[in-house]
Amino acid sequence: MGKVAFIFPGQGAQAVGMGKDIYETDSTARGIFDAADAALGFELSKIIFEGPDDELKKTVNTQPALLTTSVAYLELFRAKYGVQPDFVAGHSLGEYSALVAAGVLSFEDAVRTVRARGEFMEQAVPGGLGAMAAVLGAERDALQQLCQAVSKSGSVVELANLNCPGQIVVSGSKEGVQAIVERGKEAGAKRVIPLEVSGPFHSSLMKPASERLAGVLAAVEMSSASVPVVANVTARPVQRPDEVRHLLVEQVHSSVLWEDSVAWLIEQGVDTFVELGSGTVLAGLVKKIDRSVKVHSINSLEALEKFQSETPV
Template sequence: MGKIAFVFPGQGAQSVGMGKDVYEAAAESRRIFDAADEALGYSLSRIAFEGPEEELKITYHTQPALLTTSIAYLEAFRARHDVRPDFAAGHSLGEYSALVAAGAIGFEDAVRTVRARGEFMEQAVPGGIGAMAAVLGAERDALQRLCSEISSGGAVVELANLNCPGQIVVSGSKEGVAAVIERGKEIGAKRVLQLEVSGPFHSSLMKPASERLAGVLAELPMKSAAVPVVANVTAKAVQEPGEIRELLVEQVHSSVLWEDSVSWLIAQGVDTFVEFGSGTVLAGLIKKIDRTVKTYSINSLEAINKFQLETAASSD
């Protein structure tokens, strides 16, 4: 048996109703949602379970809601299965879920921190100034050159999320992203789709948010991670609090190296990825990076129960 990585999704994976089934059926998951509501001083669980979608999509609600949902599924899973990961990783906001799973950050502290992170990101760039777009079918190097050329003309645009081969998200000024949409065909992009987001996440325009987050992270109690957590910024494992803090600050304005992170994990012998939280986004990306690995999406009570059957069947 190869090694196992627990992985956690980021913004974009949210959906109204997420986590409600485990909240109702599992005491350990209910405790997580109740703890989040208490830590924040408002009913985050109501927003996650009932919406409306417009409210759930506000960055400072989305981030704590996704973190809470991921950890609620993780706790229900842990109560039913004795499966320990060799590594943990998360996509953008999901890196905080991974750090909670690895015991580096306490859950309530993480919820408050990502709520603040969401607020800082929301406030960093006035509405209508920034944008993001998904570029499909382009080579990374060619897209990097195009972004550098556009940025040198004064319209900032950068690689934000390197998700999997042929799927890269760019982020920056409205003009910069518009130029990539217009010129994507030049570098062989099949399609360039503007994303519905409230800001230019993971671009240098987010530096004001990084600076404010640095103050919060400096005060955040943190322990060494019990298992290595792969950082988005470096696509390498970290465990020590000092380095974790530094990379979380950088992460806000840097590229999310998801493809590189998954490739690094596979190179360490990981052949099973278990995704905790809403949707199946990461399982889909991981399969596009390497079809041979096993992926499980723990996004419902049914999936938790089914996991037992699948792993029992595969170990016969």
């Protein structure tokens, strides 16, 4: 094995019942879900395992739920295999899971912080005024120019998630995103798909949420990262707590440079990515960025066993 990166999914990867198999069979994993319930003062685990779906989909629940599930798989994976990553990274919310993995944040502080982050993001823009859409097949520069042209007319729309070649998410005002839906072909888009989200995440409209989050993060204790954390905002590694704090605040209203982050990791010699948490979203994106790397999604007991059979540890 060359270098290894642990990667962690963000919002959109959630599913009712995620992590239930490891909760029921492993005390390490159970401890993480129980710690989340204790830190938050309510039964988050009940929402994760039983739903209902629309309750889990609320940003304020989704964010701590995904973090908890990722960290439970992380701890179980570490306990079972002892594999240490050379780098860690997470997609949007997943960056907090990466920071727990790198020892920057305690799990309890992280789960409380992302609960607050979800609340601030939900409240930053009144419902129905913001939107997001996935743009398929457009070139980054052409789409950026189209967004700037639309925004000049007074309807904000910006590049939010640069996921992989041919998949970019735009975010902004309802009118701005609608303009991209209608005019996407001008930037070479094959399809533009409106997303079911509760706000215009990763756009400048989220600045009020960033400001509130800055207040919370200022009071959270952070350590230097034990391994480099590749930040969404810069697609470069950070390790110092002051830098981490600054970038987490920026991240709420900035583009998620996922494609650039993965490309940078591959340049550093990473040839194995281990996705820890619900779903296989990131595995799919990594493969679209570079088919030659190995990707393992650790999202069930079965996947944990499979890792052993596929990988000489």
